[in-house]
Amino acid sequence: MMNWHKRLAACIVGAAAVVTLTACGGGSGDAAATSTPSAAQTVAPATGGDSTTLVAYFSATGSTKRVAEDIATTTGGTLFAIEPAEAYTSDDLNYNDADSRVSREHDDERLRDVKLKTTEVPDWDRYTTVYIGYPIWWGVAAWPMNTFVRANDFSGKTVIPFCTSASSPLGSSASELAKLANGGDWKDGQRFSSSESAQNVEAWVRQQS
Numbered sequence: 124m125m126n127w128h129k130r131l132a133a134c135i136v137g138a139a140a141v142v143t144l145t146a147c148g149g150g151s152g153d154a155a156a157t158s159t160p161s162a163a164q165t166v167a168p169a170t171g172g173d174s175t176t177l178v179a180y181f182s183a184t185g186s187t188k189r190v191a192e193d194i195a196t197t198t199g200g201t202l203f204a205i206e207p208a209e210a211y212t213s214d215d216l217n218y219n220d221a222d223s224r225v226s227r228e229h230d231d232e233r234l235r236d237v238k239l240k241t242t243e244v245p246d247w248d249r250y251t252t253v254y255i256g257y258p259i260w261w262g263v264a265a266w267p268m269n270t271f272v273r274a275n276d277f278s279g280k281t282v283i284p285f286c287t288s289a290s291s292p293l294g295s296s297a298s299e300l301a302k303l304a305n306g307g308d309w310k311d312g313q314r315f316s317s318s319e320s321a322q323n324v325e326a327w328v329r330q331q332s
Contacts (some may be wrong), residue, residue: 180254183216184317190319194285197329237267253282255300272304
């Protein structure tokens with residue numbers, strides 16, 4: 124009987140060791156998951172989600188990205204990051220510096236033709252609803268959006284714009300993008316604050332269905 128108890132105790136200790144090692148190993152997995160994605164990881168489909176909804180967004184500081192992620196979570200749609208070939212740095216985004224990149228682009232419209240890493244969305248034709256997200260720059264959609272919108276055919280798609288800003292309203296930013304687009308049923312857009320709650324975003328998304 125004593126031998127049986129010893130064998131049972133050994134099994135329990137061994138199982139505990141396995142659990143402990145597994146938990147420690149999860150640390151490296153989390154670190155890998157939070158590393159900066161490469162260009163090849165631009166598209167992030169939601170697991171078990173709505174394969175007909177796309178959430179395409181450009182985010183300069185992360186605010187628009189957070190709203191886009193909340194929309195994708197609510198809809199079960201696929202995220203697509205619109206990325207400039209030359210990413211904007213914090214210095215580039217210094218609106219108070221007349222010589223910063225965004226200031227120069229604002230002053231000279233010829234500089235607003237921003238090249239993107241890609242304008243092609245895998246399986247574009249399967250999406251029937253496209254959420255389009257961007258920050259507001261000087262009262263308009265951030266100009267990297269112009270390149271993306273011009274490059275894609277929105278015919279037969281419902282397009283739902285959304286933007287983020289500290290104080291600026293949506294204004295005519297969505298309707299101006301619609302003018303650049305090839306087709307699409309463009310809906311009224313929505314402006315979110317730079318620190319919008321996920322609950323507010325979800326409530327708005329529910330109203331779109």
